Amino acid sequence: MRMGKRIGTAMTAVLLTVGALWITNRAVTPREATWEDVLAEARAGGYRLITTEELAERYRGDAESLLLVDTRQPWEYRAGRVRGAVNFPMEPTAWSRWRKASALEAFLGPDKDRTLVFY
Numbered sequence: 001m002r003m004g005k006r007i008g009t010a011m012t013a014v015l016l017t018v019g020a021l022w023i024t025n026r027a028v029t030p031r032e033a034t035w036e037d038v039l040a041e042a043r044a045g046g047y048r049l050i051t052t053e054e055l056a057e058r059y060r061g062d063a064e065s066l067l068l069v070d071t072r073q074p075w076e077y078r079a080g081r082v083r084g085a086v087n088f089p090m091e092p093t094a095w096s097r098w099r100k101a102s103a104l105e106a107f108l109g110p111d112k113d114r115t116l117v118f119y
Helices: 002-026 035-045 052-065 074-079 094-099 102-110
Strands: 066-068 117-118
Touching: 002 074, 052 117, 094 102
Parallel strands: 066 117
Antiparallel strands: none
16 A cells, blocks of 8 residues: 555656646747737837838938837847837747846836837
8 A cells, every 4th residue: 555655656746747847848939919919018008009101200200209129139130120220139928028127128218208119
């Protein structure tokens, strides 16, 4: 009877270990965001969305009033970017945004009246 309990305990420990390793090491592909997701996040964060036409008009009129933030990886940024844009690489996941929140705040600086454009 004791041997059976030991084997059962050992098997349970092995299964729990294998399960924990599987959960923590599996690849997780983020769900593709829909336009409704973007609108909901903008509303929740107090952001205002603008069209590409409105952005182009503002850029042609006064590019200095905009802070264009390219969120792609550095190698993508170096390959080509909008003139005047700065690079702040960020993965498209909630975890990445949460993890980099304080770094982004420092990166953007104290000017709260400047129009920010993330792409």
